[in-house]
Amino acid sequence: MARNPVTWLGTPAFPVAAKKALTDTQLRRNLRKATTTIRGKRSLAVGELPDWEDLRRAGEAVKNEVLSNLDSYLERLERSVTARGGIVHWARDAAEANEIVLRLTKAAGADEVVKVKSMATAEIGLNEALEAGGVTAIETDLAELIVQLGKDRPSHILVPAIHRNRSEIKEIFRREMPDAPATLSDEPRELAEAARAHLRRKFLTAKVAVSGANFAVADTGSVVVVESEGNGRMCLTLPQTLITVMGIEKLVPSWRDLEVFFQLLPRSSTAERMNPYTSVWTGVTPGDGPQEFHLVLLDNGRTATLADEVGRAALRCIRCSACLNVCPVYERTGGGAYGSVYPGPIGAILTPQLMGNLQDKQTASLPFASSLCGACFDACPVRIDIPKILVHLRGKVVSAKGKRGPEAIAMSALAWVMRDPKRFAAAQRAGSLGRFVAKGGRIGRLPWPGSKWTDSRDLPVPPAESFRAWWRRTRG
Amino acid sequence: MASSASRAEVLRRIRIALRDNPQPAPIPRDYDVSRDLGDLIDVFAERVADYRAIVHRVRAERLTVWIDGLLEARGAQRMIAPTDLPEDWLSPDVEWQRDSPPLSIDAMDSSDGVLTACAVGIAETGTIVLDAGVGQGRRALTLLPDYHLCVVRAEQVVGTVPEALARLDPVRPLTFISGPSATSDIELDRVEGVHGPRTLEVIIVQD
Ligand code: SF4
Numbered sequence: 001m002a003r004n005p006v007t008w009l010g011t012p013a014f015p016v017a018a019k020k021a022l023t024d025t026q027l028r029r030n031l032r033k034a035t036t037t038i039r040g041k042r043s044l045a046v047g048e049l050p051d052w053e054d055l056r057r058a059g060e061a062v063k064n065e066v067l068s069n070l071d072s073y074l075e076r077l078e079r080s081v082t083a084r085g086g087i088v089h090w091a092r093d094a095a096e097a098n099e100i101v102l103r104l105t106k107a108a109g110a111d112e113v114v115k116v117k118s119m120a121t122a123e124i125g126l127n128e129a130l131e132a133g134g135v136t137a138i139e140t141d142l143a144e145l146i147v148q149l150g151k152d153r154p155s156h157i158l159v160p161a162i163h164r165n166r167s168e169i170k171e172i173f174r175r176e177m178p179d180a181p182a183t184l185s186d187e188p189r190e191l192a193e194a195a196r197a198h199l200r201r202k203f204l205t206a207k208v209a210v211s212g213a214n215f216a217v218a219d220t221g222s223v224v225v226v227e228s229e230g231n232g233r234m235c236l237t238l239p240q241t242l243i244t245v246m247g248i249e250k251l252v253p254s255w256r257d258l259e260v261f262f263q264l265l266p267r268s269s270t271a272e273r274m275n276p277y278t279s280v281w282t283g284v285t286p287g288d289g290p291q292e293f294h295l296v297l298l299d300n301g302r303t304a305t306l307a308d309e310v311g312r313a314a315l316r317c318i319r320c321s322a323c324l325n326v327c328p329v330y331e332r333t334g335g336g337a338y339g340s341v342y343p344g345p346i347g348a349i350l351t352p353q354l355m356g357n358l359q360d361k362q363t364a365s366l367p368f369a370s371s372l373c374g375a376c377f378d379a380c381p382v383r384i385d386i387p388k389i390l391v392h393l394r395g396k397v398v399s400a401k402g403k404r405g406p407e408a409i410a411m412s413a414l415a416w417v418m419r420d421p422k423r424f425a426a427a428q429r430a431g432s433l434g435r436f437v438a439k440g441g442r443i444g445r446l447p448w449p450g451s452k453w454t455d456s457r458d459l460p461v462p463p464a465e466s467f468r469a470w471w472r473r474t475r476g
Numbered sequence: 477m478a479s480s481a482s483r484a485e486v487l488r489r490i491r492i493a494l495r496d497n498p499q500p501a502p503i504p505r506d507y508d509v510s511r512d513l514g515d516l517i518d519v520f521a522e523r524v525a526d527y528r529a530i531v532h533r534v535r536a537e538r539l540t541v542w543i544d545g546l547l548e549a550r551g552a553q554r555m556i557a558p559t560d561l562p563e564d565w566l567s568p569d570v571e572w573q574r575d576s577p578p579l580s581i582d583a584m585d586s587s588d589g590v591l592t593a594c595a596v597g598i599a600e601t602g603t604i605v606l607d608a609g610v611g612q613g614r615r616a617l618t619l620l621p622d623y624h625l626c627v628v629r630a631e632q633v634v635g636t637v638p639e640a641l642a643r644l645d646p647v648r649p650l651t652f653i654s655g656p657s658a659t660s661d662i663e664l665d666r667v668e669g670v671h672g673p674r675t676l677e678v679i680i681v682q683d
Contacts, residue, residue, distance in 0.1 A: 034664040054507035064500040071490045084647065090483040142670065143661035159661050166662055188662040192670050199671065204581050222646040230619065230657040230672025237615045238581065248486065255646040259638035260507070262652075270660045273523065274601040277672060278652035279615075285649050287578070288614035303489035309496055 002095045004301060005125035006354045008153065011339025013365035018333040027334050030165045035325045041271035042322060042379075048273070049263065058260045060383040063316035066218075066251045067306060073218040073251050074297065080221030084283025086293040097298050098129035101210060101243055104294055105135050108241040110207040114199075116225060116232040117141035118212025119157060119319050120245045120298055122341040123354070126210070137210070138202055140231035142195050149176035155335030155343060158269050158321040163334050166191065192229075199231070209235035209290070213246040214318070215261060216295075219254045222282040223295065226265060228275050236279050242290035248297050249306075249315040261318060264381035268320035301354030310392040314349045316382040321346075323376035323386060329369055338366060345376035349389040358393075358400040367393035509638040516599040520633045521680055523602025527655020528668050529676040536683050539627070540564055543591065546625065546677060552588040556621055558613025565591060565627070575613050584616060589623030590673075595650075597633035597680075598640045602655070604628060604678065605640060607648045615649055624673040626653075630682040 003009070011017055021027060046052050066073050078088045091097035101121075105113055113130065115121065115137050127137040127148075139148045146161035147154050150172040154160030161169070170186040173194055180194050211232065215224040223244060225232045236242060252258060266275045284293050306312045324330045324344030335343030339362050340351040348366045355363045367390050376386040513519045517533070525531045534542045544567040547555065552570055559576045566572045573579060573587065584590075593611030594604045604626055606612045611627075618624050634640050644650060657672030668674065 030663075038664045050511075051507040054504070057504050058507055061501055061503040064498075065503060068494065068498040068500040070494070071487050074487070074490075089479055090486050092482050092485055096482060140671075141661070142659045146661070159664055161661060162664065169662060188665065188667040189669065191662060192659055192667050196670055200585075203671070204585060217646060220646045228657070229659045229661075229670035231670070233615065233619050233651065234671055237619055248490075256638075256641065257503075259509075259641045262637050262641070263507075270664075270666070272654070272666070273526075274598075274603045274652065274654035276527070276654050276656070276658045278650075280646060280650035280652075282647040282649075285608070288608060288649055289616075297486070299486045299489065303486065303493050306490065307493035309498075312493075 002093070004355050004357075005094050005128075006123050006301070006342070006351055007340045007360075007362060011362055013362045014337055014339070014369040015365060017337035017339060018329075018369070021333045021337045024334075026165075027163050028332060030163055031331055031334055033165075034159070034162050035331050038271055038325045042268065042325065045267040045271040045273065049267070055260055055264055056381055056383050059264050059318075059381055060316060062252055062257045062260060063249075063382055065253060067249065067312060067315055070248065070251075070306065073253060074248060076218040077216055077221060077251060078297075080217075080219060081223075081283055081293075081295055082221075084221050086221065086283040086295055089294060089296045091296055091298050091300070093300050094124035095129075097124050097245055097296055097300065098126055100294075100296050101126060101245065102130055102133040102135060104241070104243050105130070105208050105210075106133075108208050108292070110135070110241075112136045112138065112202075112206065113208045113210050113243075114138050114140050114202055114206040114235050114239065115144075116209070116211040116227065116235045117144050117160070118210070118245065119341060120212045120247050121210060122154065124245070124298065124300060126245070138199070138206075140199050140203070140235060141227075142192065142229060142231075145195055145199070146172060149173070153336060154341055156321060156324060157319050157342065157344070157346070163336070203231075203234040203238055206235075206239045208241045208243065209239040211235055211242065211244045213244050213250055213295075214265070215258060216246060216251050217253075217255050217258065218251050220282055222255065222280050224258065224278065224280050226275050226278045228270065228277065230277055233277055233279055236281065237289050239290055241292040241294070243294045243296065245296045245298055248299055248302050265318055265320055268318075268322040268379070268381040301356055304356045305350075305353040308353065308392075311349065311353050311389055313384050314346070314353060314389060316384055317346055317350065318382060319346075320381055322379040322381065326375040326379045327370075328373060328375070329371060333369075338369065340366075345370060345386045345390075346384075349384075349386055349393060352393055352397075358397050364397045364401070367397060507638075508636065510635050511600070513599055513635050516633050516635055517630055517680060517682065519635075520597050520599040520602065520628075523599065524604070524655070524678050526602055527658070527676075529602075529655050529678055531678045531680065533680045533682060536681050539679065539681055540567070542679055543567055543625070543627075544569065546679075547589075550589070550623065552623070554587050556584060556587045556590040556617055558592055558611055558617060561591060561593070561611045561613075575617055578614075579617075581616070581620065584620035587621045589625060589675075590617050590621040591625045591627070592618055593627050593629075594632060596640045596643050597628045598635075598637060599633055600636050603640070604653045605644060606651045606653065607644060609648070615651055618651065618653075619672055622673055623675045623677070624653075625677045625679070627679045627681060630680060633680075
């Protein structure tokens, strides 16, 4: 079977990549500035809703409902989309999804597609696959454009170019955008204007657009894209053919369920009451928008993730990126160190599960890329207990590697601490559990500031039971 | 065919993955469906303006005077109108292009703006929703022109997101608009004006 492109070939294991990233002071400064800003704004946006915790619980429950009956909801979605004139495709893995998109693009007579930012298509390496098939993919989201022009890699779910500051962006535009004005300054407004001018013709002439989906409603077949710039609307409205690639977990049962996520998502991601544009479409509407609509349902490791009773909660993720913005490890290492389109806390639990290969050194290092401070869980709008899944996956890594490897030693230190609530509390006070993992897991050089968060929150005690069960088993 | 084999395989994998037969808890709907926000129109006007959209509140009988005045002040000469926009909204001093037969992309792109009605306004989030209903037209009409003038009637404004969704039909093409086109991609700070209309002007009509 082909390698899953969710991780980037050649990225070193997290501790090594992180160490290198830590020496890049510009990167750290850019990240600290951006994440500090967004953290402050997010707490204001969240604080404005008195029922925030109720919304989180509802969001969690809606997603659990979908995951527990995923087969029937997918079949229902397929029926509703088909009834409204859309065409549904199923893809077991990245290669199959890429092949479908390439085939549909060629059938539409296009050698170029405009793209709305989408994690699913980044995960499967669609742009590269299209390129190899003779089709050019044009990223139209400002941050994706910055990454594409800078021949760079994304480092954040929401803002893939978060590691670049305004003057670096100006340099990239000046260098790579032939039509950028010679007088371009680093004023964000001018940079946005340059991107607008650069992409305008492409939008107006594109025959085919490729998008992801934030949500799809099983009952009605409606698909939702949440965005800011209007590049999404351009792609979803102007071309004749629209191809949407969607992870199979992106469903909600009914229209009403979106009332929960339309509140959770914008406040968690861009920290706004509402993002500038949200588009909802159902199949094909005669005379309005694309007259050919394809929905590609993507597995690519999701069913394997679903099979893990603890790990499956990661499939609730709505890709808001709040967990990245509050993570002390992410803030220092940046997204690149995680070697995947999914960085940060969600990446640490999702990437290894999608990859499904814990023998791979880089993949196996990801669940250790955390101090278990728990800030991610508090921020997560669908209440994914990321620390719990991290500990669970660490256990699996160690089982996969045998109990005498360095990770096993690290895990035993961690286990020793965690078995006893008093020791655990002491470890929390001393700094964070990361210290205990550090030695054997060789991530000791990261500054672990966990205490800043741990003081004011509940113990992120990973589910004592399953942890102990793991410990008995591996020690045994 | 590959496709039906893939479909069967994905569904089979899901059924195997769910062999533990997880029993999800019922969905707790304890969150607020509506909420006391004070005067809805005040809140709506204030929050639309928070996104740096331009907001005016006018009395119904003054609406057309306002439309004329705003378009004149902007120097708009060629405006787009959905097919079923009320005739008396069309200022006499402007050249209007109705979307029938459907306007070309270039015609929309080179116009000075578009005037529409809307389906729903959401006070809490300062959002306007278009559903391609009366006076709104197809989606491209409100996307390509650089200026969108939108008329919201007071009775179209609801308090919360749940109240808005209850009024909308999801199988119509919907566009939720919260302020002018913007991006947060440069240092996570919101900057207005990318691909959608860079100026959003809203007229709230009250009796
Ligand atoms: S795990 Fe939660 S906080 Fe992180 S991106 Fe997903 S939904 Fe957002």
